Amino acid sequence: MTNMEREDGTTRDDLVQRVALMEAMIAEGRRNTGRFGWIFILWGLVCLIGIGESYLLPQSYWVWPITIVSGFVIQFIGIAMHRRSGNWPSENLKSRSVAAVWRMMGIAIILYAAPAGVTHTIHQIAYIAAIFMFLGMAHAISAVILRWRAQGVVAGLWWAGGVATYFVPRNYVITIYVVEMVICMVLFGVYAMWLERRRAVALELHHA
Amino acid sequence: MANFEADDGTTRDDLVQRVALMEAMIAEGRQYTGRNSWIFVLWGLVDLAAWAWQSYFWRFGGRWAWPICLTAGVVLTLAGKLMQRRRQGYSSNDLCSRVMAVWGMMGLAMGIYVASAMWTHFDWQFSYIVGLLMMFGMAHAISSMFLRWRMQGLVAAVYWAGGVAIFVCNSGRATNVIMLFEMCIVMILFGLYAMWREPNGSGCKGGRA
Numbered sequence: 468m469t470n471m472e473r474e475d476g477t478t479r480d481d482l483v484q485r486v487a488l489m490e491a492m493i494a495e496g497r498r499n500t501g502r503f504g505w506i507f508i509l510w511g512l513v514c515l516i517g518i519g520e521s522y523l524l525p526q527s528y529w530v531w532p533i534t535i536v537s538g539f540v541i542q543f544i545g546i547a548m549h550r551r552s553g554n555w556p557s558e559n560l561k562s563r564s565v566a567a568v569w570r571m572m573g574i575a576i577i578l579y580a581a582p583a584g585v586t587h588t589i590h591q592i593a594y595i596a597a598i599f600m601f602l603g604m605a606h607a608i609s610a611v612i613l614r615w616r617a618q619g620v621v622a623g624l625w626w627a628g629g630v631a632t633y634f635v636p637r638n639y640v641i642t643i644y645v646v647e648m649v650i651c652m653v654l655f656g657v658y659a660m661w662l663e664r665r666r667a668v669a670l671e672l673h674h675a
Numbered sequence: 676m677a678n679f680e681a682d683d684g685t686t687r688d689d690l691v692q693r694v695a696l697m698e699a700m701i702a703e704g705r706q707y708t709g710r711n712s713w714i715f716v717l718w719g720l721v722d723l724a725a726w727a728w729q730s731y732f733w734r735f736g737g738r739w740a741w742p743i744c745l746t747a748g749v750v751l752t753l754a755g756k757l758m759q760r761r762r763q764g765y766s767s768n769d770l771c772s773r774v775m776a777v778w779g780m781m782g783l784a785m786g787i788y789v790a791s792a793m794w795t796h797f798d799w800q801f802s803y804i805v806g807l808l809m810m811f812g813m814a815h816a817i818s819s820m821f822l823r824w825r826m827q828g829l830v831a832a833v834y835w836a837g838g839v840a841i842f843v844c845n846s847g848r849a850t851n852v853i854m855l856f857e858m859c860i861v862m863i864l865f866g867l868y869a870m871w872r873e874p875n876g877s878g879c880k881g882g883r884a
Contacts, residue, residue: 489769564773567820571831575813578835582842583802593797596788597806601813604784608817611776622780626787633795 496561496613501663502549504656506542511652513538518645531584565609572605592632595640599629599647606651617658621651704770704822708869710759711778714752715866721748722858742793749786774818781814801841804850808838808857826872830865833857 517534524530576598583589603625610618628647632640725744729737736743788806792798812834819827837857841850 560769564821568777568817571813571816571820574816575809575835578812578839579805579809582839583805586842586845588802588842588845591797591800591802593792593800593803593806596791596797597802597809600784600788600806600810604780604810604813607780607783608776611780612773626784630787630791633791633797 492559492561493613495559496565497615497659498663498666499562500565500609500613500615500618501659501666504659504663505545507652507656507659509541509545509656510538511648511656513541514648514652515645518641518648535580561612564612568605568608568612572601576601592637592640595644596629596632599625599632602651603629618655621655624651700768700770701822703768704774705824705872707771707774708818708822708824708827709872712866712869713755715862715869717751717755717866718748719859719861719863719866721745721751722862723855726855726859741798745789770821773821777814777817777821781810785810801845801850804854805838805841808834808841808854811857812838826868827865830861833861837861 513534517531520527520530520534579597579601580589583594588594603622606618606625607622610616610622625647628643628651631643635643721744725740728735728740728744732740785807788810789798792800792803797803812831815827815834816831819825819831834857837853841853844850844853
């Protein structure tokens with residue numbers, strides 16, 4: 468039989484406990500992503516609305532700034548309501564790490580998009596590709612931390628979209644943008660929330 | 676005096692142990708970054724070589740400077756990592772794994788982004804260069820949050836500031852200067868600093884989650 472007692476005195480039970488702790492942290496991290504899945508949906512819709520408005524009001528300079536600021540206002544209100552409801556998720560190391568990934572991605576995108584908008588550089592192909600790459604990178608890091616294949620697929624889709632924007636004719640870039648927002652933002656948000664909801668229902672049934 | 680006995684029975688000793696474990700993980704994470712910071716120095720030199728080749732030796736296949744130097748950089752990085760792994764045979768703790776995830780995914784994203792832009796000749800656009808700097812800044816910022824490392828946070832801010840400055844200056848000359856400063860000098864200096872700061876760490880050997 469294998470001797471599970473290591474030189475440093477770590478027993479099999481210790482190892483089992485650590486694995487259980489790791490699994491619990493990963494599960495908690497995924498649940499937190501599900502609890503905040505509405506933010507993916509919100510920003511997917513904000514970007515789709517922005518595109519729609521740009522079509523309807525092609526001359527207006529204020530379409531994107533107003534839409535993006537509205538997105539932030541709604542997000543802050545949503546988070547404040549979430550906090551007040553007492554339903555704020557517990558935090559462990561992995562959840563905090565994932566939160567750090569998304570916060571830093573948010574700051575990077577703001578610092579990228581705001582000066583690009585002011586200096587009228589957003590028409591460049593590389594601008595859209597870079598945004599897709601940022602989003603893919605955040606999803607990929609989160610997917611590795613949470614060992615979550617579905618999120619890894621979403622990261623792959625963002626990166627594929629980023630590559631595609633370079634290769635397709637310019638007219639199709641907007642189509643890629645809309646497809647990415649619908650699938651990787653809205654649908655992923657719905658999927659994450661559905662997973663969390665299913666888990667909550669299962670937990671209720673278990674306690675009943 | 677504060678009552679350290681929480682409702683769930685967690686004692687002061689438990690908390691002290693947890694804090695010590697966290698601090699040990701953070702220290703290991705920084706040491707891991709220090710042990711791998713030769714990669715920053717390598718890439719700073721790779722970028723510097725490509726820039727010098729393209730700027731001063733254009734006649735000698737200057738248009739292939741970036742593809743050749745970047746490919747050489749990837750090969751050297753992989754070879755170096757392989758040698759490092761063989762020599763040290765380390766296993767990673769949870770925090771090191773997360774830092775690895777950040778840099779691994781940044782490398783992947785960067786590779787895809789740069790290769791596509793070069794292939795389609797969009798690598799002259801300002802937003803392409805700014806995208807690179809923002810990605811570097813993002814990776815440094817995330818890693819600095821994981822490792823509670825102010826210096827790395829500062830490096831992230833320098834990358835982001837460089838990106839914003841390129842958009843604001845909106846000129847080819849300024850872009851070249853900022854790019855050279857960020858991709859060569861900041862990269863090399865941070866690599867040297869991390870190597871000096873965390874020289875003899877245990878890395879991630881036998882780390883705990």
